[in-house]
Amino acid sequence: MCGIAGIFHREGLKPVDPARVAAMTDAIAHRGPDGAGVWTGPGVGLGHRRLSIIDLATGDQPMLSPDGRICVVFNGEIYNFRAVRAELEAHGHVFRTASDTEVILHGWRQWGPDCLDRFDGMFAFALHDADLGLFLARDRLGVKPLHYAELGDGTLLFASELKGILAHPRFRSTPDPRAIEDYLAFGYVPDDACFVAGVRKLPAGHRLLVRRDLPLPEPQRWWDVSFADRATGSAAALEEELADLLRQAVRSRMVADVPLGAFLSGGVDSSGVVALMAEASGQAVETCSIGFAEAGHDESRYAEQIARRFATAHRSRTVEAMDIGLVDTLAHHFDEPFADASALATYRVAELARERVTVALSGDGADEAFAGYRRHAFFAAEERVRGLLPSGFRRNVVAPLAARWPKLDWAPRPLRFKSTLEGIGAEAGAAYAQAVGVTPPRIRQRLYSNGFRHAIAGHRAEERWERLYAAAPARDALDRAQYCDLKLWLPGDILTKVDRTSMAVSLEAREPLLDHRLIQFAATLPAGLRLKRGEGKYLLKRTLSRWLPDDILYRRKMGFVTPVSAWFRGPLADTAAALGRSEILAGTGWFDMPAIARIAAEHRAGRSEQGRLLWQLLMLEKALPRLF
Template sequence: MCGIAGVYHPGTPKPVDRARVLAMADAQAHRGPDGAGVWTAPGVGLSHRRLAIIDVAGSPQPMQDGDLTVTYNGEIYNFAEVRGQLHAMGAKFVTEGDTEVLLHAWRAWGPSMLERLNGMFAFALHDAGRQCLFLARDRLGVKPLHYVELSDGSIAFASELKGLLAHPLLRRAPDLSAIEDFMGLGYVPDDTCVVAGVKKLPAAHFLLLERGRGIPHPQRWWDMDFTRRASGSVKDLEAELVERMRAAVRLRMVSDVPLGAFLSGGVDSSAVVALMAEASKDAVKTCTIGFRETGHDERAYADAIAARYHTDHRERVVAADDFALLDRLTTAFDEPFADASALATYRVCELAREQVTVALSGDGADEAFAGYRRYKFQAAEERVRGMLPRGLSSTVFGTLGRLYPKADWAPRPLRAKTTLLALADDGATAYARSVGVTTPALRQHLFTAAAWSQLGGHRAEDRYIATMRDAPARDALDRAQYADVQHWLTGDILTKVDRTSMAVSLEAREPLLDYRLMEFAASLPVSMRLRGGQGKWLMKKAMERYLPRDILYRPKMGFVTPISAWFRGALADEAAALARSQRLLQWFDGPAIEKLAADHKAGRAEHGRTLWQMMTLDRSLAHLFG
C-alpha cells in the first residue's frame, strides 16, 4: 500500500518542479514509510511513498520501462496470472512484484487492461510515446485518488487531499454544496469535495489526459449489474458461494510481510478468519478491541472464534470516551467524516499494526448480501406502498404521519411517525432519507437563510434518488443495494478503512469485495439475500459449517460509539461552544445550534449524531482553511 502524487501539463509541457512533486508525496508519508521516489520529464512529474508488501527488496517507484512510467497504490491480487499472460505474449520482466505488470499490460492492451485486473488500486501511468497520462481507480473504490486543475493549467493528483494541499497553487475555498452533502449523509461523497474545485476519480473509472487536448470526463469501465438472476438450487448456489469466498480470501493472503485479520466476532470477519485458517499452515494472527460497556462489547464472540480456529489472538479494551482521538482523525481524513465508528476502527488498526503489516477485514458483505437492517425495512415499506395506488398512499400515510407524535426516545416499533412519513414518499426518496443523518428539515433550520438560498435547491439525498431511479436493477432491494455500493460503500465504509489503516501504515484488504464475488451476490434472487427478515440469508446458511449459530444469527452490533451520551456529559460544553464557532457561523445559525445542543443535553430531543457532525465539520474546517 502506498501514497502517490503528481503533476501533468495537458497543454504546453512546462517544466515540473521535482521538489514540489516530492513534497506532495511526503505529505502522505504515513501511507508509505518504507521508501520514496520521484520522476520528472517535460510536462510531467510523478512521485511515490512506498509501503513494501510484495517484492519487498525490489519494485521501486515510480517505475519505468522504456517510454512508460507508473506510480501506483494498491495490490493486483491476480498479478501472477496476468504476468503469465503477458510473458506468453513476449513481455520480459525484471522484478517479482505487481507494479511492473501494469506497464506491460498497458503496452499490450491499453485502457482495456483494467478489465483483466482483480485488485484494489489507484495509479497514474505516463506514456511518453502517446503523450498521455492515464489515471485509473479500482472497481469498488477501495483506493482513493483526488485531482484538481490548477491555475497554471496543470492537473495535480494525489491519493489523499493532503497531497494536493501541499501544492502552493491550490486555492483553498470551501464548497457549500459539499457541506450540505456532509450534513445530509455524514460523509463527503465521492462525487464532490469540501475543497472547491477538487475532484475524486470515481470508482471503476479512468481519466485519459492527452497532450494538446482538453480535460475529458472520466470514463466508467465496470459496473455492478443487478438485472441478472442466477439459477440453481439453494444447495448449488451455496456451494458456489463458499468456493468464491474461499478463492477471494486465499488470493488476498499472498504477502511477503506479516499478515493477519481483524476479528470482531460478527459474521463477516468470522467468516474471513475461518477461511484463512482453512488455508493457512500457521495460526492466523487476529485482533479485536472491546469496550467496558457490556452493550458495546463483542469480545466474547471474537474469543469464541479465536478458540475454535486456534488463532494467535490479541485484544485490547479501549475507553468509550475515546473522543480525544478526534484531532488525529481530523488530520487523517482531511474532509469532515461523521461516522463515529472511525474511532474504534483506528484503534483496531493500531493494534493490528503492532504485529502485522497486512490485515484482512470483513467489509463489503452487508452491501453485497443485504445485511443492513434498513434493507428489511425498505422491503417491508415497499410491500405496504404496493397495497394502495400511489396518489392515495401518499395522502393517507402523509396525513397519518403528520398527526402521529414524534417519539425518538421510544423503541423502533413505537416510532411510527418516521415510518408513516416514509410510506408517504416513493421508495427511492424514503430510502435516501433512511441512510442519512440530519434530516432535510433540520438542515434547513440549521443553515442560515442566505446559505440555504445559495444552495439553490441542492440536496444531499438527490444523488441517491437519481442512482436508484437509473440503477441496473429489477427489484427495490436491488436498487437500494446498488445505491449503497455507489455512495455509502465508497464514501463512508472504504474511506473509513483506508484512512484509519493508512494512518498507522497498515494495509487493509477486503476479500468480500472481490468483484467476482460481488457480481455473484448481485445475481442472487432476492429471497436468497433477504428472507424472513434475515439479511445475508444464503451467506449465513453457507457459513453454518464454519461458524456457530450464535455468531451467525445474533443481532448485528458493529462498532458502536456512545456519542449521544458524550454530548450530555463530557462534551456538553463543546457542543454548546459550536454555536460560537466563526467557521460554522459562515453558513449556520448560531441560536439554532445553541438550541440543538441544549435540547439534547436536557433530554428533550436526540441530536447526538448531528452534534457530532457539527463538531467534526468544525475541526475539519479549521484543519483545511484555518
C-alpha cells in the same frame, strides 16, 4: 499499499519542479514510510511513497519501462499479478522485478486501457505514456482513493489524498457549499463531490486519459455491477459456488511478503474471513478486536469466542470516551469532515494490528452485497406496504401525517413512528435516501442560516440517491437499494473510513468480501437468497454455517457502532454544549448558532436523539481550520 501524487501540464511541456511533487508526496508520507521516489519528464512529474508488501527488494516506484517512455506510480495490490505476468511472458514480455507494479507497465503496453479488465485487485494508479498522455485508473469498487484538480493554466494535479493536492503552492482551497449540504445529510462527502471546490474524486470503476493540448475529459466507466440478471440452479448449488468464491477471495488476499493478520469484530463477516484464513494457513492467524465500555455496544466476547474456536493469536483493547482526543488525528487523516463515529474504533483496531502485522484482512462489503443492513429489511417491508397503498393516498394522506407526527425519541418504540410514516409516504428512491441519511432535511433546514440556504441554490443531497435508484440496472426495489449502497455508501463511507484509518498507521487493509466476482455473484442471487423473512445475508450465513456456530450467525446485528450519544450526555456533555458557542462554526456564516445550542441542550436533557448530528458538527469544527 502506498501513496501517489503528480503534476501533468496539459498545455505544453513546461518543466515540472521535482520539489513540488516531493512536497505533495511528503504530505501523504504516512501511506508509505518505507521509501519515496520522484520522476519527472517533459511536462510531467510522478511521485510515490512506498509501504513495502510485495517484492521488498526491487519494487521501488516510480517504475519506468526499459525504454523510458512509460512510467507508473501505483497504490494498492494486484492479487492475480502472477497469473497476468505468466500471460504477458507468453506474449514475449521480459520482467526485471517480482512486483505487481511491473505487471501494470507490461499490461499497458500489451493491452492499453483494457489491461484493467485483467487486474483482480484494489488499486489507484497513474501511468504516463509519452505517446498518449496521463492515464488515471481506480479499482472496481473504489477501495483505493484518487483525487484530482485542474489549475487555471491547465495543469492537472492528482494525489491519493486531498492533502496531497492542498500541498501544491498554487492551489487555493475554498469550500463548496453543496458538499456541506451533502456532508450534513450523510455524515461524509460522497465520491461525486468534494468539500474543496475544484477537486474531484475519480469514481470507482472509472478511468481517465488526459491528452496534451486537449480539454480535460470526463472519466469513463470501465466496470459496473448489474442486478439485472438472476442466477439459475438450486440453493444448494449456489451455496457451493459461494463457498468456492469465498475461499478464492480470502486466499488470494493472503499473499504477502510481510506479516499478515485480520480484524475480528465477532460479527458474521469478519468471523467468516478469519475462519477461512485459519483453514488456509499453516500457523495461528493474528487477530485483533476493539471493545467498548458500554455493554450495549461491546462485541468483544464474540470476537474472543471466534478466536478460541480457530486458535488465533488474539489481542483486544477497549475504546472509551477519553478517546475523544483522537478526533484531531482523525480530522487530519480524513481531510474532509467525516462523521462515521466508528472511525474511532477502526483507527484503534488498525493501530493494534500494526503492532504485529503490516497487512490485515477485514470483513467489509458483505452487508452491501448480501443485504445485511437492518435498513434493507425495513425498506423491503415499507416497499410491500407502499405497493398496497394507492399513490394518491400515500401522497395526500400518509405524507402529511408523517409531517405532523412528532419525533418522539424519548418515547417507547411503537410510538416512534415518524421515520416509517415518512418512508411509506415517499416514493421508493426518496424513502431509501432517507434511510441511509444521518440528518434529515427538516433538521438541516433548522440549522442553516438564510445566507447558506441561498448559497446552495436548491441543491438537495438526497437527489443523487433518487437518480441512481431510478437508473440502477436492477429488477426490484432491493436490487436498486443495494446498487445504490455499492455505488455511494460503500466508497464514500465504509471504504474511505478503512483506507484513511489503516493508512494513518501505515497498515494495508484488504477486503476479500469485495472481490468483484463475489460481488457480481451476489447481485445475481434471487432476492429471497439475500433477504429472507427479514434475515439479511441469508445464503451467506447458510454457507458460513459449515464454519461458524449459530450464536454468531444469527445473533442480533450490533455493527461497529461508537456510543457517541451516551458520551454527549455524559463525559462529553460540555463538548456538546460548546458547539453552540463555536467561533469556527459561527465564522462560516452557514449556521443559525442558537439552533445548534438548542439541539445540544435537547440532546443533553434526553428530550431528543441528536448524538450523530452533534458528532457531525464536532468533526466539521475540527476539519475546517485544516482545509481553509
